[in-house]
Amino acid sequence: MSLKNTLIVVAALAGPAFAQVAPGPYAGQQARAIKALSEEDRTALLEGQGMGAAKAAELNGYPGPTHVLELASHLQLSPQQRDATRKLLAEHKAAASQLGASIVEAERALDELFASRRADEASVRRATAEIARLQGELRFEHLKTHLAQAALLRPEQVQYYARLRGYDGQGGGAGGHQHRH
Secondary structure, three states: OOHHHHHHHHHHHHHHHHOOOOOOOOOOHHHOOOOOOOHHHHHHHHHOOOOOOOHHHHOOOOOOHHHHHHOHHHHOOOHHHHHHHHHHHHHHHHHHHHHHHHHHHHHHHHHHHHHOOOOOHHHHHHHHHHHHHHHHHHHHHHHHHHHHHHHHOOHHHHHHHHHHHOOOOOOOOOOOOOOOO
């Protein structure tokens, strides 16, 4: 066998041993305090942010209080509407933050089941059922806030809100940022 052929055979045999394996999509996340939650997710839950939980309401003509207050002058809110919207937002944030903290704690408990090697089907079922229940409660909190906000506005304000937010099919305009409540 020629030197060239020998080198080819050696390279072919050694290749797999030196091959680089691409890291998995979760690489680096094993260092998180709660594996299933990024720091951004945790912060959003603790601050009562919407995280898209109320899209069904928002995109079907039920405004959220944060954006209503941001657009207050455009919507020509009365002083009573402003006050009621501020109160609604404060009550909502308190409830959503409390539920968010409960979700963070439930995720921490689930993570601990696995970290401590105590996870089994029954414990994981209980933990995930509790997380799902809390997530449902949080989503309901966001959606009911949109229901309450829509009830505080006149129909023409709701329509103008949709137009300003770009939901009327005409491109909109005043609100081109992410939904936060």
